[in-house]
Amino acid sequence: MVSERAKPSGPKFRRRSEARPDEVLDAALELFVEKGFAATRVEDIATRAGVSKGTVYLYFPSKEAVLEGLVRRGVLPVANSVIEQFAKVSGDPRLILAGAIRMLGNRLSDPMIGAIPKVVLREVVSFPQLAEMYRREVLDRTIPVLVSLIERGIAEGYMRPVDPELTVRSIVGPLVIHVVLAQVFGIVPKGGMEIEALIDNHLSVLFGGLSAPGAPDIG
Amino acid sequence: MVSERAKPSGPKFRRRSEARPDEVLDAALELFVEKGFAATRVEDIATRAGVSKGTVYLYFPSKEAVLEGLVRRGVLPVANSVIEQFAKVSGDPRLILAGAIRMLGNRLSDPMIGAIPKVVLREVVSFPQLAEMYRREVLDRTIPVLVSLIERGIAEGYMRPVDPELTVRSIVGPLVIHVVLAQVFGIVPKGGMEIEALIDNHLSVLFGGLSAPGAPDIG
DNA sequence: CATTAATAACTGACCAGCCAGTTATTTACA
DNA sequence: TGTAAATAACTGGCTGGTCAGTTATTAATG
Structure with missing residues (x-):
């Protein structure tokens, strides 16, 4: 939480199209293991990956x-x-x-x-x-x-x-x-x-x- | 389909509170195996068991x-x-x-x-x-x-x-x-x-x- | 006709996927 | 180099559909 202060007035997001898919997959794996596929919302994946839901759909056509x-x-x-x-x-x-x-x-x-x-x-x-x-x-x-x-x-x-x-x-x-x-x-x-x-x-x-x-x- | 004619002007349903739970379980097992728990709707179970959805909830408090x-x-x-x-x-x-x-x-x-x-x-x-x-x-x-x-x-x-x-x-x-x-x-x-x-x-x-x-x- | 099994219509929550708009970054040009 | 236009990356709210669970009503049975 407070550690976000590292970038106090920093940008709201970064553009990292290289890294995004892997970040999404990492987050998804954790969540699928914890709760299963059906019980995991795309928004959960996005949040854990540090992006918004829409971004997930930029890189993957579906859940x-x-x-x-x-x-x-x-x-x-x-x-x-x-x-x-x-x-x-x-x-x-x-x-x-x-x-x-x-x-x-x-x-x-x-x-x-x-x-x-x-x-x-x-x-x-x-x-x-x-x-x-x-x-x-x-x-x-x-x-x-x-x-x-x-x-x-x-x-x-x-x-x-x-x-x-x-x-x-x-x-x-x-x-x-x-x-x-x-x-x-x-x-x-x-x-x-x-x-x-x-x-x-x-x-x-x-x-x-x-x-x-x-x-x-x-x- | 046509075999339903066996009971042409018979009653719309039977009261069989003894047999219902097992019938529901039989139907549920088939469907869970076919499609999994999450993808099976309670209404599917009911239909296959030959009852309505409400009936399932008479015998089981939840899915x-x-x-x-x-x-x-x-x-x-x-x-x-x-x-x-x-x-x-x-x-x-x-x-x-x-x-x-x-x-x-x-x-x-x-x-x-x-x-x-x-x-x-x-x-x-x-x-x-x-x-x-x-x-x-x-x-x-x-x-x-x-x-x-x-x-x-x-x-x-x-x-x-x-x-x-x-x-x-x-x-x-x-x-x-x-x-x-x-x-x-x-x-x-x-x-x-x-x-x-x-x-x-x-x-x-x-x-x-x-x-x-x-x-x-x-x- | 009283009882209760069973129905069917209904509600409210939930969420995948969409997309209009916003922000970061790059490029073009002075 | 400074800056404005262009582009690519990203956001977040919306919508349509689905479905678990509820309830008002009907029908079977003794």
Whole structure:
């Protein structure tokens, strides 16, 4: 409030057409996470971004377009770096997998990044275009890479002959549910919510299995 | 349309105060799944339930109360039967776990049941009371049972000494993500989306691990 | 005909998107 | 360089439509 005095008789606004879209997206992300898309008014976004409502419409044709821009900006870099990790074509695929899982886990647990899938998940039903975009830009690009990594792992004798496509779900599911439990329901393991511990345990179960060495086979 | 002729000069409505709440909930569930809570109008619910909007308000004090009633009615029975499964206190815990996972997977893949967690997940942010209820009635009751089953498995030498709380995420995560991928993004494995195959593969990875017997240890 | 389930018309709040007008910044020219 | 005209950025109030919730009235049922 008083800190505004930095510019006592300063101008009422600044012209910053370069920075505006990002400022709007930053504000929108915060609000969508706090209250959801439907409950967020365009005017709220504008206020938090330090502009007026009209300005939002200078840069985005609609409220939905703000959401779309948000997803595009926030999620593509992550998908790209995950793909880059997976793309390593030599070495034990399990190590590549482990590295990529660690990376993905760390990204997801960053609230500003992990928030985006959460928002997508919520709005997808009333905004099918968003689902399609997310699928096309993220899922359809990452899942196949992951599948072929598993296929190579099996072919080269590093992994048991599992179904690669279904195993993808065993790999990413635990990460996602961990974030959901923590961020949505406030359910945090006793040891704290450092994602590192979760990832370590997950990798241990994933590669080593849950059964004890001496225990009888089940099946 | 024409089939309405079954009651040609019948009464304009029936008085059925017993059946009305369930009829309203059925209609609401369908619509919430189709379009989400925010985009569903109370009048839509009423129309699909075959009553007028006012009637909805005879049985539910608000739109949110409809959602809450829906969750309460749909999800408690599932939680209870899962808990019942887990409660078996003797025998190989891995078999009990496997049985409960199969049961949960089947329930989740029933659209009318699996839809509810999906709706909860979407509305939780703008409706914290719902999150709290779901947490209290479902998660806080099921997760501890699962944790203690794993603890017993470890204590009795059936399972490796993993972190039980974190391992819960490795157990349910894949099921949830499978349903989300299928229902939200339309991503279905080539082999079809029969949940049985997913569960078989998941159990195999979960208990046996992903590493091939001959492969070098990673760690 | 008394009771109450159910209807249908109504109200008031809310908000996305629009746009007429205002202000900051740049450009043209002296 | 100083200044006025031109332009681009921004504001904020308005409007039309939507919809949750209310209420006056009607109709079914015992």
